[in-house]
Amino acid sequence: MTGKVCEIFESIQGEGLYQGERHIFVRLGKCNLDCVFCDTDFSRTKDMTIDEVLIEIKKYKDIEVVSVTGGEPLVQIDFFRLLAAGIKKSGKKVYLETNGTLYREITLVLEVIDIISMDFKLPSVSKNRALWFEHSEFLKAAYSAGKDVFVKIVVGVNAEDNDILRAVDIIGGICKEIKVIIQPEHPYEAELKSRMVQISRMFNEAGIDVTIKEQLHKKLGVR
Secondary structure: OEEEEEEEEEEEOOOOOOOOOEEEEEEEOOOOOOOOOOOOOHHHOEEEEHHHHHHHHHOOOOOOEEEEEOOOHHHHHHHHHHHHHHHHHOOOEEEEEEOOOOHHHHOOOHHHOOEEEEEOOOHHHHOOOOOHHHHHHHHHHHHHOOOEEEEEEEEOOOOOHHHHHHHHHHHHHHOOOOOEEEEEOOOOOOOOHHHHHHHHHHHHHOOOOEEEOOOHHHHHOOO
16 A cells, blocks of 8 residues: 655654654655645655555654644555554554544544544635634544544635634533644744733633744754
């Protein structure tokens, strides 16, 4: 079996709850969405077998976590499931970076995932259609399975309050203890400073713990 792979490399985790840790990144080359802020270069995609990917991963012996990102890894569900199983068999942890929309697919691979970084797409920012139902079902599945799951929300200059409040309602309705990271869209961090504080208060008022984190790898100028 082969899958579409953009690149395999090691770097710091620039986003989310585990920001600053060194991870191995496997960037897969398919997606079911088309976000305006996406920075994946799909022109670099090549076909690789599971064994070929695992051989590349084994080169980084001192790094314990493999972040499988994209694109959207769950679009290639069969490839991802076998890859994740191989990663776990090698003794490393599987960190899934996902857009949190493929709620049926996530139930098929929960046993081979250790950490789930779930993006919550605001339609006013990503310019995709509203994905409230998909996000709700995905987060329910991940949380009910007892996985280490957190939510990341990219906030742009066009983020609408109604979108934020809908996200607050959905996340809070599942569990107010789920960690939420709000991330200013690059390169508008300076413009969004006061807006980020305002949005964090909207979550706090609902009893949800939220943290503001900029993209660390962008600030440091690394991949």
